[in-house]
Amino acid sequence: MENLKIAIFSKLTLKEKEIKNLFEESNLNNYELTIYDPIKRGDLQKPEMLNYDVIGIIDGCFLQNTAVGHREILNILKNNVKVYGAGSMGALRASELDTLGMMGVGKVYELYKSGKLCDDDEVAVTFDKKTENGEIVQITFSMVSFREIMKNALAENIINQKDYKLIINSAKELYYPLRTYETVFDKSKLDKEIQIKIMDYINTQRDIKHIDGCNMIKKIISDNSTF
Structure with a gap:
């Protein structure tokens, strides 16, 4: 049996180690996991993206010329790749594309879907790679x-x-x-x-985007546990 190939775009709301731990602690077997930086325009147009069975989007770039486009996601969906979204850019795009096959997870997604949230800036933050190991650091809050x-x-x-x-x-x-x-x-x-x-x-509270991101990972695991 071939391994389930999974790509996750985050490293900001959820750190790379957190994502790996969620998968390692699950009952999902025979998978290959790749974790990418926040998604930007053009990332899904790379040929290797069509090799994945599942793509999960949490974080993304928000400036107009770098935000992942709807057509990029639709093209991936048309090639029978499952696409999940939660937390940040993922929640926003899922609320816009769920009727076309993208799967949204979590409260932020539901807020956009219901119309209680409308503005992109509700989930947007600025970030930078400042640490020696290249870890992404959040500068502003959502x-x-x-x-x-x-x-x-x-x-x-x-x-x-x-x-x-x-x-x-x-x-x-x-x-x-x-x-x-x-x-x-x-x-x-x-x-x-x-x-x-x-x-x-x-300082005592969990970020709702973090909660939603974790729940998206759990949803991916649950939906594909019989792969």
Whole structure:
């Protein structure tokens, strides 16, 4: 039996080691896994992409001239490759192409699909390769993740409704490459004590994009466990 060939585009929301561990700890046998950097335009047009049985997209580049195109994904689907999306660029593209065969996973995908999210910048972040081993480092936070955590903070009375609206509006008004906690706090003019409470709370929370990315990996494993 030939091995199931799987490609995952991430290394940002989910680190390479995390992805490998999820597969290694599963009951999926006879597979070959390749993990790529966040997807950009042209990646799916490479001939080797047609050799995969499954492609999972989590992270991607968002600048207009580098974002993966719809036609690239459709061409892969037409060649009988399963394509999953979750978390970030994957969730966005899946919400646009699920009626044509792409499979979406997770809450971020559902938010886009339902129309509760519309803007690309909700999942966009900036990143860089800064470490010696080339690991990708996230520089800014995503609006969708920040909003979800702030909703939880409001529900748990960490912040009040007034502060919630102020900090969410301050973050949303910023161009996504400028969305750091420092710039949002500066813009919102929240009291220092509240800023500290918010940061302490954020540091205890999981990123919704990370949760969705993990669930996409688990879905890929579950759907293909009898391969």
